[in-house]
Amino acid sequence: MSIFERYLTLWVAICIIVGVAAGHFLPSFFEGLAALEYARVNLPMAVLIWLMIIPMLVRIDFMSLRQVGAYWRGIGVTLFINWAIKPFSMALLGWLFIGWLFRPLLPETQIDSYIAGLIILAAAPCTAMVFVWSNLTRGEPHFTLSQVALNDAIMVIAFAPIVGLLLGLSAITVPWDTLLLSVGLYIVVPVIAAQLYRRWLLANGGIDKMNRALAVLQPISIASLLLTLVMLFGFQGEQIIAQPTVILLLAVPILIQVYFNSGLAYLLNRVSGEQHCVAGPSALIGASNFFELAVAAAISLFGFNSGAALATVVGVLVEVPVMLSVVWIVNRTKGWYERGAAVSRTTEARAAE
Template sequence: MVVGVLIGNYVPGVEAAFSIAQFQSVSAPIAIGLIVMMWPILTKVRYEALPALLPNRHALTHIILSLALNWIVAPFLMLALAWAALPDLPTYRTGVIMVGLARCIAMVMVWNALARGDSDYCAVLVVFNSMLQIVLYAPFALLFVNILGGGGGVEKTLHVSYGDVAISVLIYLGIPLAAGVVTRFAMLRLTSRRFFESTFLPYFSPLALLGLLYTIVVMFAYQGHHIVHNLGPVFRVIVPLVLYFVIMWSTTFAFVWWCARPRPRPAMVRGTSASVDEKEKKKRAEWSYEMAVVQSFTAASNNFELAIAVTIAVYGVGSDQALAATIGPLVEVPVLLALTWVALFLRRRLTWHSGWDVEAGTILARDVVQGREEAKRGDEKLAIVSGIEETH
């Protein structure tokens, strides 16, 4: 950020240079960065695990809960915080609202991995949010910006065109999503899963971080002069973002923990049968620490890449809305990184389900997927052993 601001203020002709080539009304260097930084993350998604998870009733319960948190609770919370913190700054308020509408489909996988959550279930939510984002982001933007957001009273500046938002979503989410799907299945088909996960992904994944850093530098270089002369509004935008991340994460984490804690059993049920104990253990395991991590970070995270792309396309790269959206990742990254440490601390301090290893958790359909892989490896070993015996 600092580097970008310095470049924007002291290097002449930066804005003109970035505006020479444009892609759907967005500077080409910025558009490339926005697409590149989402490509590797969407390549990591285990799309092949989705069919095994859908038939599971408990998986559907968590999916419904997550969709309610992401598409009902979170947007209205961000709307309320934006109005409370920025009632007199309609342009910045619109940028914050646009951030709240973009549900996370990328960085949540990073936070989930750091906090040791359920990676398979996280991947399923990413798939659902990716599909719903394309369908719902445009109408949600119209509802929350034009109607609930008040439009700021300046129709020409603040109102969103459905066509512009839908095209932007399809470009900046649809392109990297398609690239991620093609890259993943092509590599799995041409190589092996072991090569893909242990060799290809470690070299390919840093491209997302490079794309993010590149985009932030270019964005702040483009808006360096604008930032320096609007420090007051910039710091005010930080307030609703921090509150949003903390409130969404803490309330979701607390709710899943409340569902996971052991319940006292009536005296008449105690010691009746082992099946009751087994059923109770499974019920508590369905709300395990791993699920608390996935639900809380999915609810608290935002797809700032999409919010930045849409605000740039709709309002322009030098707009207050784009600046407010750009501040999103600069607040989200340190706050959610700190919350991963909080999650790991609470993992040790709280009781999740007595008598069960916290590491076991409920991985929903992971057993199905891993069972198939183990069976396949077992068949391969059996074939090798049979071949050796025949040679002797």
């Protein structure tokens, strides 16, 4: 495990503190950064997100989609959670907590925007950090790779319709042109650029050259992630300091959603008889969010100072510690998981082959 992975919570905490402090003491600097936009897309943020995502997408071989049949139980469970449960359960939780239970405690003008941010956060499964979570649970790498490749392929066509549908159900006006632009910029362009670069590396030096390139790109990706966090919390620094209660209230549906979806995925894998090394990453992929895309889309759709942007940033705030707690639960319950009747039968059948 790398130093970055080992002390991930520490690095994120430092970025949060630095970002909030910088946003508070250097507001004009962040206002200048916010002004650097084209078609409502912030250019510095777009560059950082590309630098963060593309190196991670270079690792993904979309030819690995041919392996999905080997892990059909885990693939099926994860797809069910990611695309049939998570966005809709978050919309329900957002309406229940933000739109009803917590409504008297929140700014009335931002209620719909908060719910929109939560929906955007849940509508795209995590791509980047999944490899870290999978490694921490000793997950099956081929399953993780094929699942991420499949999710990315689905996300290209499904993200905008799902977000548009759920925002429409929440009576929020959907700026379709901006939403489709966000999908193009933060999903389609990085996927195409990464796969073209991957093919060029393999054609001009093979796997060794790609590994050398990834060794150079990985620190750039990590640095971009940390700078993105600093920027996000810098843009929202004043709101975070001024509205600590809002932050805590927005965290409630996010926390419930993570534990509900990861728990459901874990149990469904156990009932289906899937191996623990697949069930662990399946639960984590099912629960985690592509927060880079969520933040970028929320900012593009509603602006830097919107409730939607704040809601997605709260998602970043709770993502790492909560996912690390899910990793701990998955690792600690391995014995219980493998005592499941369906898992035992699958293990015995494989041993007999």
